[in-house]
Amino acid sequence: MKAENVKLGIAPIGWTNDDLPELGAENTFEQCVSEMALAGYEGCEVGNKYPRDVKVLKHKLDVRGIQICNAWFSTFFVDGKKEQTIKDFIEHMNFLHAMGAKVIGCSEQSRSIQGQKKAIFKEKTVFNDAEWQLLAEGYNELAKIAAEKGMKVCLHHHMGTGIQTPQEVDRYMEVTNDDVYLLFDSGHLYYSEGSQQAMLDVLEKYIDRIVHVHLKDVRDDVVAEVKANDLSFLEGVKKGTFTVPGDGVIDFKPIFEILEKHDYKGWMVVEAEQDPALANPFEYALKGRKHIRAVAGV
Numbered sequence: 001m002k003a004e005n006v007k008l009g010i011a012p013i014g015w016t017n018d019d020l021p022e023l024g025a026e027n028t029f030e031q032c033v034s035e036m037a038l039a040g041y042e043g044c045e046v047g048n049k050y051p052r053d054v055k056v057l058k059h060k061l062d063v064r065g066i067q068i069c070n071a072w073f074s075t076f077f078v079d080g081k082k083e084q085t086i087k088d089f090i091e092h093m094n095f096l097h098a099m100g101a102k103v104i105g106c107s108e109q110s111r112s113i114q115g116q117k118k119a120i121f122k123e124k125t126v127f128n129d130a131e132w133q134l135l136a137e138g139y140n141e142l143a144k145i146a147a148e149k150g151m152k153v154c155l156h157h158h159m160g161t162g163i164q165t166p167q168e169v170d171r172y173m174e175v176t177n178d179d180v181y182l183l184f185d186s187g188h189l190y191y192s193e194g195s196q197q198a199m200l201d202v203l204e205k206y207i208d209r210i211v212h213v214h215l216k217d218v219r220d221d222v223v224a225e226v227k228a229n230d231l232s233f234l235e236g237v238k239k240g241t242f243t244v245p246g247d248g249v250i251d252f253k254p255i256f257e258i259l260e261k262h263d264y265k266g267w268m269v270v271e272a273e274q275d276p277a278l279a280n281p282f283e284y285a286l287k288g289r290k291h292i293r294a295v296a297g298v
């Protein structure tokens, strides 16, 4: 890939998992961002141990050569919480804007089971026609608000949410305006479909509306265990569903080829939540970095 087109970041979730705070509770913010820089990343997303004061955070990141590229935002349009979602979104967007980020990665969390003790392969939520309409209206509005700041809203398709499968991604892309974008997460699509091709098809189909990429690898044997035992998403995470690129079953070469062929310009963020007691975050960050350099040449 061309180094001038892409920037490589990493998410703090490998050090401290906001969805499972007991994972990595001992890891500090400063250790996390220092190790990100040491492992060769130039950017990161935001975790709950990060200082929220823009000046303080900027300084701590600047001295390490790290930029903020995105931070997760939960929307609740299908639950009918449009007003509150937009109010919270503006605050979140202003923070990201002040930190220099260009995209806002959102996830529709209405009835999401990703944090619940429910079988991830059996109990995911499904939206009806009226709910898709609520979602579209909400995201179209967020996109307009973001555009005023020169920013883009992208949706994170995610296991256990109403937008998980390729068909649900199709519906989301169809009901929203062209200035509403997609965050592509290799791990979630592979996990959902159990297929490298299904994941690549989504990437190729929507590449022109993909503005942020999460690079996650998957361990097939753990997914099989999750399926066989009706485990929840987070039970799977603790057992090691996800890992860094090059450590699981996903072939990242075609992902990088598609991004390059379509002249993708933006961030690629390694995001591999697993138990830091089992997978040392610095060592795994380094492992992912080396794999990307070897396969993508950046």
Ligand SMILES: O=C1C[C@@H](O)[C@H](O)[C@@H](O)C1=O
Pocket (backbone or CB within 6 Å): 013, 019, 072, 114, 156, 185, 188, 214, 271, 273
């Ligand atoms: O982007 C993400 C943020 C996490 O909180 C989430 O659960 C993870 O799987 C993910 O892809």
Ligand SMILES: [Co+2]
Pocket (backbone or CB within 6 Å): 156, 185, 214, 271
């Ligand atoms: Co992700």
